[in-house]
Amino acid sequence: MSTDYTSAEMMTVTAARALENGMTCFVGIGLPSEAANLARLTHAPDVVLIYESGTLQTMPEVLPLSIGDGELCESALTTVSVPEMFRYWLQGGHVSVGFLGTAQIDRFANLNTTLIGDYAAPKVRLPGGGGAPEIATCAGEVFVTLKHSKRTFVKDVDFVTTLGFGRDGKGRDGVPNIGKGPTRVITDLCMMRPDPDTKELTVTSLHPGVTKEDVIEATGWEIRFTDALETTPEPYARELEVLRELKERTARHHAGEAPGERS
């Protein structure tokens, strides 16, 4: 791997490139938000970013820490109520892509953000579904981005918080008014796409310097690779520059933001 950029940067740049100019993207907080804003600041200036807090077409200068930072509202075209956001804008069919993170993902791209272990007596209680269950079904398609590890890439998720393609890959078959589901999963090692027939997640491109063995080692099932396996294009210098500036701006902003204890 080149020493010019980190694997985290490679992941973000690749995720950003998945967004096309003119798409309307419902953005999850964290990695998806970083990637979506990088896209907006580089090749996709007209990408429309929507956050579930009600902020429509927002253009934050710095990355929000939460899904409802003031920055999102101040730089938005307009801000609607949360019921309107989910009813008119998401369920109403105005979102072309939902961009999600997750705690666990399985071979059929089902997402678990609910818990590890048993529901009645969880080993680890995670935050829960949030917007994801309906983003994943109402958006035209879904991109997922997360770090690659055996802990996160599991054969079967403990709990299907959010539908990928179901426990058998057929979870969207015959369902009316449903989006295409996860079409890309972008990690720090590779890009995966669902197999056109089985919907099993399959590696379509390895990031520069990453080997098949690296991916096999970090995946909780016998991961497949497409025959036409590609190498993910490296980041351009401009992308890295914009990303680093964005993160620096963000760090400065959040550090300088604590007014201290109130009197």
Place this chain on the structure above:
Amino acid sequence: MSTDYTSAEMMTVTAARALENGMTCFVGIGLPSEAANLARLTHAPDVVLIYESGTLQTMPEVLPLSIGDGELCESALTTVSVPEMFRYWLQGGHVSVGFLGTAQIDRFANLNTTLIGDYAAPKVRLPGGGGAPEIATCAGEVFVTLKHSKRTFVKDVDFVTTLGFGRDGKGRDGVPNIGKGPTRVITDLCMMRPDPDTKELTVTSLHPGVTKEDVIEATGWEIRFTDALETTPEPYARELEVLRELKERTARHHAGEAPGERS
């Protein structure tokens, strides 16, 4: 009848007095609007007037010609969408009284604003239901005001656009989440209220100078009178003065409002 005021003024003043200070009133256009604004400008300064156009707590200087005149919005606390008006404010239970006019009313206070004759081949096609069907069931209670005549007061309406107490007086019995229905009908001759048991409209008070025979003559069924029949109190000079000023202001406003043909 005193010559100091007209029967129309008597009707409006009586209708206005039915509104108590602090009530939240969903106002129909025409006579109800005139009465509701008179109430607001006299004994009930804190009555809250809501029009179905979305104008919440409006305080028009002049009477609106339509239900959505600019005056209503400009003098309102805020203006919401029409879906919100009907969902949150009416159905949500924030309206204590709905104030309606009608084309026809029957002995059980059912209202017809749909048509005269047969639905498939109407003799007279009227405007239709508008807001009335749900105002009549979702508001805490309903006041109705209209001019008294055999044409308007019929034994059975041709079409129940809006529920009073149903064809048999039992139309609200056992219905969950429904208001009390029409508690007062105010005409240019008298005030009527539903009989506590049968719900048949019964005259409880005659306007000054009006006889029982006048009312019998103008009603399309064998109208009953309460034993304790009262005489409606006459208008105060102050009420007439405010009403006349309001109507003059309104006439001046609407006459001066035509910008003529556009070039």
Place this chain on the structure above:
Amino acid sequence: MAEFLSLHDAVARYVDDGATVCMEGFTHLIPFAAGHEVIRQGKRELTLIRMTPDLIYDQLIGAGCVKKLIFSWGGNPGVGSLHRLRDAVEKGWPHKIEILEHSHAAMACAYEAGAAGLPLAVLRGYVGSDLPKVNDQIKFIDCPFTGEPLAAVPSVRPDVSIVHAQKADRQGNVLVEGIIGVQKEAVLAAKSSIVTVEEVVDDLGVEPNACVIPGWAISAIAVAEQGAYPSYAHGYYPRNNRFYKEWDTIARDRDAFSTWLDENVYNAGGAQQ
């Protein structure tokens, strides 16, 4: 992304014969200029949806554009009847039209449900009314939690919605202000949409929660100055209440109406009324 078109081209492209069309605006911001363009282009067999048909639909019905009307209150607000509507319903002139009528609450909910991408709207409505007897699109469902019967109506999902608004910015984002009615819902519920505006500005200059429809949710924007006249545009011009009263006389008589239509619509070229 909204395309800026002339009103002629927007109507020509998006309003097909036989289409289901919403022209909305609750008393305020009624898209008269667009309605007149639909008449001039001789569109036929339209299914028109609108809570309050108002003069604009009276004119479209009298001009013979309409096959079916879905509505909840069909009068001349504060004045009386829509005589062209009545003439069509009562006497079949210029031809018989089909009507389907609702209450305001149901139509408002149906627009909301259409914008929300749902097939139905649920409301506590039509209790004791005869309207469900004459409208087979009103059904009742039982709440699975409480057992309470509630009314259900199909959502509004028109082929095209046409609304008028105060202004658009150069990216096609539109501000609707004042009595906003069901305009936003009509636009979001439709397959295509035309928004006519008083003017195009560099910056909408709005508060954070203003009613702004993003350009990417609109098909076409056409500038139509005084495009809501003789209704009104908050901040631009008042309602011509006198014309609403005069319409009663014009519309009562078929010949007077036809003459008015010739003079003010057909022979008015692209100019408004």
Place this chain on the structure above:
Amino acid sequence: MAEFLSLHDAVARYVDDGATVCMEGFTHLIPFAAGHEVIRQGKRELTLIRMTPDLIYDQLIGAGCVKKLIFSWGGNPGVGSLHRLRDAVEKGWPHKIEILEHSHAAMACAYEAGAAGLPLAVLRGYVGSDLPKVNDQIKFIDCPFTGEPLAAVPSVRPDVSIVHAQKADRQGNVLVEGIIGVQKEAVLAAKSSIVTVEEVVDDLGVEPNACVIPGWAISAIAVAEQGAYPSYAHGYYPRNNRFYKEWDTIARDRDAFSTWLDENVYNAGGAQQ
């Protein structure tokens, strides 16, 4: 008509032990001052509803006020877990709490339905999710027009809702501006409501379609300057993101949490945090 009360008196009057309580504010305008007052007054056995529990519910849970939590996303936004929530769910400290969880879309619709006076909300939701298996309040109905199966959830109808807003006028009308979340819905859906505000002004000075909650739809208003801190109030003060990060450390440890609570809530009198 809204009554102006002290925060102490408003909470004492409207928040009963065992009540169902919504404290809303989607990241923005979270009613921390009111939540702390609930803790100080030692309310118990509360059923708390909130889309995003946030630090305020973490504190209420850790303080032992809560019997049941209804929510859709229970994390420290952008930071990680709510450790007091996890400790209660995973280890039963200070006691076991019951949880009922939804998706955001369902809860947003449930608030909307509550404000609309309906017993249920209908949405295209939960397709393929395991959530309906662990939440018996999620049902499915068939659309009577299209046959499409749709999710149904009970509407939110709390005993009392508590929200924070920028300002009230002297009649008790309240302006909420910026990220408005489900605050208006929460207030309208509740039997009683408390709104804390940064300040009381003579005139709200708003545009025609601003999000204003009329005083007659609110039970009590209490002035609580910086009442949303460490979340934020658009136009007044920013979010203290640093405190949100520091909370992760404080809340991980029972003792550190208890000390924090003593110093910043119990012994902070009526002053905020």
